[in-house]
Amino acid sequence: MNNYIYILIMAVVTYAIRVLPLTLIRGQIKNRFLQSFLYYVPYVTLAVMTFPAIVHATQSTVSGVAALVIGIIVAWLGFDLFKTAVSCCLIVFVLELFF
Numbered sequence: 001m002n003n004y005i006y007i008l009i010m011a012v013v014t015y016a017i018r019v020l021p022l023t024l025i026r027g028q029i030k031n032r033f034l035q036s037f038l039y040y041v042p043y044v045t046l047a048v049m050t051f052p053a054i055v056h057a058t059q060s061t062v063s064g065v066a067a068l069v070i071g072i073i074v075a076w077l078g079f080d081l082f083k084t085a086v087s088c089c090l091i092v093f094v095l096e097l098f099f
Contacts, residue, residue: 063095 029035054071055064067088074084 058092059096060099062099063092066095067092 029038051068054068055061058064058067070091071084071088074087079087
């Protein structure tokens with residue numbers, strides 16, 4: 001019986017998170033700070049979910065951190081997503097051979 005209560009609470013919270021902004025905010029948001037904050041929320045959420053996966057997805061933390069650093073550098077230099085992903089995979093492959 002407790003499982004049904006937990007599922008009901010989860011459903012209500014999930015529904016409230018999606019419905020409350022639609023009901024409370026009717027007009028366009030004019031505050032520039034709030035607009036910029038809401039613009040970056042999806043990127044921050046994606047980064048928070050992705051960062052631990054990058055570091056812990058490999059057999060050693062060293063290769064995960066090295067792939068993260070190489071990926072940031074390659075992306076900063078302007079390479080596309082495919083080349084960035086390949087460079088990260090290669091660095092993990094090479095480092096996993098040695099560690």
